[in-house]
Amino acid sequence: MVAAKTSIRPYSDAVTDRLPIFPLGAVLFPGLVLPLRVFEERYRLLMNDLLAGEEPHLFGVVSIELGHEVGPGSAQRLAAVGCTAEVRDAQEQEDGGYEVVTTGGTRFRIEDVDDSLAYLQADVTMLPEEDGPGAESAVAPVTSMFRRYCERLVAHGAEVAALDELPADPLSLSYLIAASLVLDRSDKQRLLQAEHAAARLRLEYELLRRENLLLEAFPTVPGSEFLSKGISPN
Numbered sequence: 001m002v003a004a005k006t007s008i009r010p011y012s013d014a015v016t017d018r019l020p021i022f023p024l025g026a027v028l029f030p031g032l033v034l035p036l037r038v039f040e041e042r043y044r045l046l047m048n049d050l051l052a053g054e055e056p057h058l059f060g061v062v063s064i065e066l067g068h069e070v071g072p073g074s075a076q077r078l079a080a081v082g083c084t085a086e087v088r089d090a091q092e093q094e095d096g097g098y099e100v101v102t103t104g105g106t107r108f109r110i111e112d113v114d115d116s117l118a119y120l121q122a123d124v125t126m127l128p129e130e131d132g133p134g135a136e137s138a139v140a141p142v143t144s145m146f147r148r149y150c151e152r153l154v155a156h157g158a159e160v161a162a163l164d165e166l167p168a169d170p171l172s173l174s175y176l177i178a179a180s181l182v183l184d185r186s187d188k189q190r191l192l193q194a195e196h197a198a199a200r201l202r203l204e205y206e207l208l209r210r211e212n213l214l215l216e217a218f219p220t221v222p223g224s225e226f227l228s229k230g231i232s233p234n
Helices: 041-052 135-155 170-180 185-193 197-217
Strands: 016-024 032-038 058-066 081-092 098-114 121-126
Touching: 016 041, 016 081, 016 098, 032 041, 032 170, 041 058, 041 081, 041 098, 058 098, 058 121, 058 185, 081 185, 135 170, 135 197, 170 185, 170 197, 185 197
Parallel strands: 016 058
Antiparallel strands: 016 121, 032 098, 058 081, 081 098, 098 121
């Protein structure tokens, strides 16, 4: 995932919306780009229905806590919090699938899931985006720790995107770092579900401190969404 050039959508009211749901073996963060290769029949139908409607074409991306993305027996347990994805570009393929580029918009909490259609739908409540107490004071130490983290990745031979200018805004910074870290999905989900930017930055500081110690101790690093530019299959 990479940072989008669009801003994070502001929260307005705690209303309940219904969204088509795209379960994924990854976590989407607001303001980040997510490319998808849509090939499974139920998600082709989701995309067809979505593109036939009015803009913006929105669906919900929710991380799978248990189960698989595709195939027989892919019953899933979903995380409680996901993120809206807005379709920025969709190219239909000869086989009926789609190559899609989306950007993350607004976090939401799942209230109820409807599995009566070919693809999941859910009633969701949009979550507020707030800086939280102490967010401004957390920016400098987390930024410093993150730069050290990136330097250590490079020292291990990883290709890291240029990060000359990191956001000074606590909310944008918190999501950029959250998407960039090489972490287990459970840690990524914890970052998505953090109450506000200050809580997310504090958690990132602790995670960065842990990861920096690991990078000092081990000679190789794992693969990462941050380091690759591959398309996520459904």
